[in-house]
Amino acid sequence: MITPRTLKGFRDFLPEQMIARDKLLEIAADVYRSYGFVPIDTPALEYLEILSGKGSDETDKQLYKFQDHGGRDVALRFDLTVPLARFSAQHINELGTPFKRYQFGKVWRGENTQAGRYREFTQCDFDTIGTRSIVADIETALVIHDLLQRIDIKTNVPFENFTIHINNRKVLTGMLEKQGLVEKTVQVLRALDKLAKIGEAKVVNEMTETAGTNAEQAKNVLQLASIKGESKQIIEQLRTLLKGNETGETGAEELETICNALKAAGVPDSRTVIDLSIARGLDYYTGTIFETFLNGLPSIGSVCSGGRYDNLAELYTNQQLPGIGASLGIDRLLAAMEELKMLPKSQTTAKVFIPNFAPNRVNDYLRIITQLRKSGVAADFYPEQKKLGNQLKYADKKGFPYAIIIGEEEFEKQTAQIKNLVTGENKEVKQDEITSELFG
Amino acid sequence: MITPRTLKGFRDFLPEQMIARDKLLEIAADVYRSYGFVPIDTPALEYLEILSGKGSDETDKQLYKFQDHGGRDVALRFDLTVPLARFSAQHINELGTPFKRYQFGKVWRGENTQAGRYREFTQCDFDTIGTRSIVADIETALVIHDLLQRIDIKTNVPFENFTIHINNRKVLTGMLEKQGLVEKTVQVLRALDKLAKIGEAKVVNEMTETAGTNAEQAKNVLQLASIKGESKQIIEQLRTLLKGNETGETGAEELETICNALKAAGVPDSRTVIDLSIARGLDYYTGTIFETFLNGLPSIGSVCSGGRYDNLAELYTNQQLPGIGASLGIDRLLAAMEELKMLPKSQTTAKVFIPNFAPNRVNDYLRIITQLRKSGVAADFYPEQKKLGNQLKYADKKGFPYAIIIGEEEFEKQTAQIKNLVTGENKEVKQDEITSELFG
16 A cells, blocks of 8 residues: 655645635636736747756756656756747747737746745746837736735735835946946845845845945945835935936836826825845846735745846847836745634535435435526535435535525425525425525 | 747647636536535555556556656656555545545556657546445436536447446456356456457467467357447346356346436446446456447547446555546547547637727726626737727637727717628627626
């Protein structure tokens, strides 16, 4: 006998969790589609050379790689961005630009499994490829806003449940240019990106070590990173700080354009903040960057992050493909919902349960249930003849809202008992009135 | 520069194909849910020992297997049934029986890629676990029926588009018992399963070789396999043929019960057939078996197959878990739709396209588009300012049904032009009437 178990770092999704996950994916697809994004899919396995050296040294180490039956070096994808770059290089001429795609898919990383991290997780990305227009940045922010508004995680804080943090790499670069640190941009931003995690002192240490900053420079970088707040004041402050530096001024202007557009589209000011401390470690971001936090649950990290890049597919094509995109953190959101006890208790999505207890009436039950299903009522029919009480216990455990009880007497009278399994209430109706009663 | 390409046997899904695939999956989920099936998920990677030796020698050879970072022997799943067996052994006590689950997921097989076969494909399974009741068999048939009815592939044949072929292993076993061939059941059924593919003569050869049948026995087996037709006549014929053999008689009775129930549930007789030639090669089937063919497209093979098994998880637990399930062949259905030119031409799911051409009006466009999206109209806003004609060409290529055209003049009059991109018709409406005009 083989012990049934999942691999370390992997997990099964039981119905309760899966119903919640499907619901999140449904909302995400619905929001993406409402902005004109279209779905694509790419394989789980890619040539190793497509995937290796595209993330950090860490992602390289974490790659699940092996040889396939034909002796090819292959690996499981570790994100959906590198496959998108490969996909775009291959198909963009056929598809045309701008190309707005979304993609849901599993990705795999052989990570350390401490701290509730899994080696298989779901990514939900959306990107607008082939345009430098700030309109794409604005719509990306609007999508993030609609996602979080629709998902509606009640974090029990007095005001907004979520805040979208917006920054612009050009502002950071402008500042580094003014500080004479532009050659060390990568090192400085990587250190800065750890601010929330490791604190100021350690960030200064890392900057000194990897970028050779002096005390004054480090202080100025940290001062800039500490700027955070409502758009109008911040923009003024940035204009003053970055005066005379073209890159920085452009960044400030882009931030302003986005904030004004969000206001025009009806996004409350209280849901966005300009936050110069978010740096997004990834080197390829070049303009707007986003992170999104659940207020009252900062420990869970950003639940929707992304940004603008100048050249998505430069490793695979000479064609330049600028764009902007972000990724919704489904697994983090589910963890948050679990922590907040927001996951539905129900193990079913069906509205009614039909116990099977009148002898020799299977075909009569099926006649009625077929009508229910045809009129849009999802109905679970118990397959075995058992005592009614046992069947109702099953229904209760699974969390059905209603049971439609039809015994021999009801068959003869052509009636049914609609039992509300939450309140215990019972109501006798004609069999052809069940649907209208349930929806009425 | 790295050549952007997918691995041999793997493929990308472009928006047109992906929209069609998503639509099929949506229908499948909807039908499964309407019968009370609930979703689960299991990892793509499993311990090698969980997966190897569970299918045929062929699936063993085709396994993508390797060692993970911790030196564990692992493999990518080759179907969703073996993971379900492992999952059930692990969780069934928590979940309780009967347990009705569906699962959509990618599976991987290092197959020969001739004849349009892919090494990565999607399975869409549903199973009812933990019951021997014939009601589960009946509902499985009803699910298959509703799936194919909803998917509605027009095969251009005069009558029904699909036929569900039903058989019962007990009928076959009963016949083999009567022929003194019961010890060779596996060999005979494996040979019989190839009937459609290799023809009678080769099946007889294989049976003689592997099961040692004589000419008389082979003739009788083939005669039984040739029985096919409307339920009432067939049942009579089987009762005569199998008289005195308990297993066979039970099988005939089960077939009769299912056919009568399908009739009660309103399934037209013309959509089902009892077909003793379908044997389903897999050894674990023990009762009802199903295959489903698109009439006019038999070459594509069965698009929904499954059957009853006595013991799903015997390799992982002592608990006996009988059940019944089937799998919808999404990839075959998509191939059929492609062959029949049924795939939608559209590369978008959004209803309207909004060109962006009035200067300095981005925020005004966004105000209007936000209202459209809030009222449920999926709207794609062009991110760049370009000539209207160019933008409409883009909209035409993507296949949007409508464009909402708002230039400077329309902004001033607070109107919009609704352009039907199929007919070319134009209609000017007030901006706050766009939604009602589109849905009216």
